[in-house]
Structures are given as C-alpha cells and as structure tokens.
Amino acid sequence: MSRYWSPLVSELQPYVPGEQPKMANLVKLNTNENPFGPSPKVIEAIQKELNDNLRLYPDPEGLALKEAIASYHVDFGIEANQVFVGNGSDEVLAHIFQGLLKHDKPILFPDISYSFYPVYCGLYQIESKVIPLTDSFEINPEDYKRPNGGIIFPNPNAPTGRYLGLQHVEEILQANPDSVVVVDEAYVDFGGDTAIRLVSQYPNLLVCQTLSKARSLAGLRVGFAVGNEELIEALNRVKDSFNSYPLDRLALAGAVAAFEDKQWFEDSCNGVIRERKRVTEELERLGFEVLPSKANFVFARHPDHEGSDVAAKLREQGVIVRHFNKPRISDFLRITIGTSDQNNALIKGLDSL
Numbered sequence: 001m002s003r004y005w006s007p008l009v010s011e012l013q014p015y016v017p018g019e020q021p022k023m024a025n026l027v028k029l030n031t032n033e034n035p036f037g038p039s040p041k042v043i044e045a046i047q048k049e050l051n052d053n054l055r056l057y058p059d060p061e062g063l064a065l066k067e068a069i070a071s072y073h074v075d076f077g078i079e080a081n082q083v084f085v086g087n088g089s090d091e092v093l094a095h096i097f098q099g100l101l102k103h104d105k106p107i108l109f110p111d112i113s114y115s116f117y118p119v120y121c122g123l124y125q126i127e128s129k130v131i132p133l134t135d136s137f138e139i140n141p142e143d144y145k146r147p148n149g150g151i152i153f154p155n156p157n158a159p160t161g162r163y164l165g166l167q168h169v170e171e172i173l174q175a176n177p178d179s180v181v182v183v184d185e186a187y188v189d190f191g192g193d194t195a196i197r198l199v200s201q202y203p204n205l206l207v208c209q210t211l212s213k214a215r216s217l218a219g220l221r222v223g224f225a226v227g228n229e230e231l232i233e234a235l236n237r238v239k240d241s242f243n244s245y246p247l248d249r250l251a252l253a254g255a256v257a258a259f260e261d262k263q264w265f266e267d268s269c270n271g272v273i274r275e276r277k278r279v280t281e282e283l284e285r286l287g288f289e290v291l292p293s294k295a296n297f298v299f300a301r302h303p304d305h306e307g308s309d310v311a312a313k314l315r316e317q318g319v320i321v322r323h324f325n326k327p328r329i330s331d332f333l334r335i336t337i338g339t340s341d342q343n344n345a346l347i348k349g350l351d352s353l
C-alpha cells in the first residue's frame with residue numbers, strides 16, 4: 001500500500017504465473033509449455049527480420065498475420081477482418097473483458113477454470129458469477145441458461161483438461177443470443193475440435209487462441225481471436241486506445257511462419273498426444289485418478305496422498321508440477337506433458353515415492 005497508488009490498485013489481486021525457476025536441469029512440467037520447441041522456420045523468419053528495419057514501427061494492424069490465420073482457417077470461411085491479434089492471448093482476453101464483457105449483468109465462468117478471469121474482473125470492475133463444474137468436473141450447458149452479461153470458458157478447460165463437445169458449445173450459444181460467448185481455446189489443438197468452424201453461424205461467438213502452447217511460442221507472446229467483424233471491431237477500438245503496436249516485427253514474422261509450417265505443428269501436437277496417453281497409463285498404474293484430457297497436461301489426484309505433498313516431494317527430485325491450493329482441486333496436480341525423457345523422470349520420481 002502506498003498513498004501514491006490509485007484506489008483501484010490497492011484492491012487488485014494480480015494473477016500469479018507458474019514459477020520460471022532460475023535453476024537449470026529442473027524437469028519443468030508446471031506451465032504447459034510445449035517441450036518440442038518451435039518450428040525451425042519460425043527461427044529462420046525471425047533471424048531474417050533482425051535488421052535495420054527495427055528502427056521502423058511494425059504494422060499496427062498486423063495484417064500479414066491476420067491473413068495467415070484467416071487462410072489457415074479458410075475451410076471455415078474466415079477472413080482477415082474477422083481476426084484480432086495481440087500480445088499473447090492474455091492481452092487479447094484483457095481487451096475482450098473490457099470491450100465485450102462489461103455490461104450491467106454479471107458474466108459467467110466455471111468455478112474451476114483459468115485463474116486470470118477473476119483478475120480481469122477485478123481490473124475492469126466487472127461483476128461475475130462463478131458456475132460450479134459438475135462433480136465429474138464437466139461444464140453443464142444447462143447451467144449457462146440464465147441472465148448474464150457474457151460467458152467465458154476455456155475449452156479444453158484449464159486446469160481440468162476436459163473438453164466440451166461443439167454441440168454443447170452450440171447449446172450455450174443458442175441459449176444466449178444477446179451475450180458474447182467467449183471460448184478460450186488455448187489447448188484445442190491437442191485433440192479438440194475448434195469452435196472457429198461455428199463463427200460464421202453465430203454473431204455472438206468469439207474464439208480466442210494462443211501460439212504459446214501448440215505452436216511452442218510462449219516466449220514470443222502472440223495470441224488471437226476470431227469472431228464476427230463487429231466483435232473484432234470492438235477489440236480494435238480498445239487496442240487502439242491502449243497500444244497501437246502490441247506485436248513487434250519479430251513476433252509478427254515468427255507467428256506468420258508458425259502458421260505456414262503445418263507439418264511441424266501437426267507432428268508436435270501428435271507427439272504430445274502420444275506422450276499424454278503414456279503418462280496417463282503410467283499414472284493410473286500408480287493409483288492416480290486422471291481426468292480425461294484433451295490438453296497438453298493432465299489433472300490427476302492420488303486417493304492416499306495430498307496434492308501439495310506430492311508436489312513438494314517431486315520438487316525435491318527436480319521435477320516441478322503445478323498445485324492449486326483451492327477448494328475442490330487441492331488434491332490434484334496439473335502435470336504438463338513433456339518430452340519422453342521428462343515424462344520418464346516424472347514417473348520415476350513418483351515411483352520412488
């Protein structure tokens with residue numbers, strides 16, 4: 001607290017990101033980074049962009065990237081003016097909260113979901129109502145049929161990893177024609193089906209994605225949203241009232257290359273899916289209950305051991321996973337799927353407990 005702070009700042013409860021340890025050689029399975037690394041073509045494109053042009057501002061519209069994203073989704077009839085790009089999907093989400101989810105009625109999101117949502121509500125003074133997931137940690141569309149100022153949920157959900165089929169997403173869209181429904185698809189490429197295919201049918205649908213997870217570019221900070229032109233225009237208005245150049249020249253060049261290298265992307269997603277299956281089987285062998293995951297992590301609990309305890313003991317063995325000290329999920333660990341070596345270290349560590 002300081003007398004120099006705006007009153008709002010003292011009230012804020014900021015998001016706490018997963019630890020980025022300074023210690024080398026840790027097996028880092030705590031922040032859902034992709035273990036396979038970005039496409040070499042991304043690195044090449046960024047290196048090519050490292051020149052005297054850095055004295056010039058980047059394209060404020062990021063048009064080349066919007067076009068690359070639209071053309072990647074050409075089968076769904078997406079055009080560049082239906083795409084918004086930003087500095088990581090966290091920034092895109094921030095603009096969504098401010099520009100599309102702040103109305104008289106409270107917005108709805110699951111009790112167990114991305115912990116940044118309540119933080120944005122605090123920052124932008126948006127009222128919210130959390131909707132409990134079912135006992136099996138699923139989203140029940142019936143629970144989203146009540147008055148609201150907007151709806152947001154991750155799909156697959158984080159940190160549960162559970163995926164809600166698109167027919168159920170449509171049920172929520174149809175029940176809420178007067179609200180924006182935001183589907184946060186940070187993990188959709190690891191086995192889910194994207195709601196981007198529904199954008200042309202539903203003017204109230206906004207789909208948000210990131211290059212941090214499936215495209216292995218968490219360090220480049222690129223995210224985007226796809227939706228009806230009117231929704232995108234709201235985001236452009238917020239962005240141009242905040243920062244005209246959220247994506248620098250290197251990020252734009254790298255992100256375009258990431259969308260162009262489909263093969264690398266597919267191989268890396270398949271690698272994660274293959275390892276996810278193996279890690280799930282090994283955890284079950286050790287007596288863990290593992291929720292069915294379509295993400296690059298699994299959410300698991302052991303009937304005989306406390307989550308915080310297992311996390312602490314794994315850490316002693318150089319393996320870090322994420323534990324949330326929150327109601328309903330304090331027994332669970334969220335474990336990022338790593339390379340096969342990293343996953344072996346995890347299993348070995350758990351075996352020895």
Ligand SMILES: *Cc1c(COP(=O)(O)O)cnc(C)c1O
Binds near residue numbers: 088158211221
């Ligand atoms: C990782 C994540 C994001 C943020 O991604 P960035 O693009 O790195 O900001 C957004 N939503 C969910 C659910 C995530 O897990």
